[in-house]
Amino acid sequence: MRYRMTFAVGLAVGYVLGSRAGRERYEQIKRTAQRVADNPRFQEAAGVVGAQASKFAGMARTRVGDTLQQRIPFLHDDHKPDTGTGWPDDGVEGRSAKETGIPY
Numbered sequence: 001m002r003y004r005m006t007f008a009v010g011l012a013v014g015y016v017l018g019s020r021a022g023r024e025r026y027e028q029i030k031r032t033a034q035r036v037a038d039n040p041r042f043q044e045a046a047g048v049v050g051a052q053a054s055k056f057a058g059m060a061r062t063r064v065g066d067t068l069q070q071r072i073p074f075l076h077d078d079h080k081p082d083t084g085t086g087w088p089d090d091g092v093e094g095r096s097a098k099e100t101g102i103p104y
Contacts, residue, residue, distance in 0.1 A: 018026075036042055
């Protein structure tokens with residue numbers, strides 16, 4: 001609850017200060033931000049950061065995928081093709097009701 005109140009107070013203060021600054025200040029901040037975004041050095045740095053983030057995300061995806069495949073048996077690549085039921089193939093087909101324990 002404390003954090004909600006702090007957020008609400010911060011929002012109100014930001015609104016009041018923003019409205020006092022007026023449209024001119026907003027346009028000035030917008031122009032400055034646009035100049036920074038158009039700067040070739042900034043774009044180069046953003047590209048490098050984006051490439052590193054993609055590399056890190058790929059590594060994380062691989063590690064998490066490997067861990068999940070070890071812990072969840074039906075995620076392995078050696079399972080049978082998808083039957084479309086949403087459940088992994090449990091090999092029930094071709095066995096009698098007595099063998100599977102299914103009453104039907």
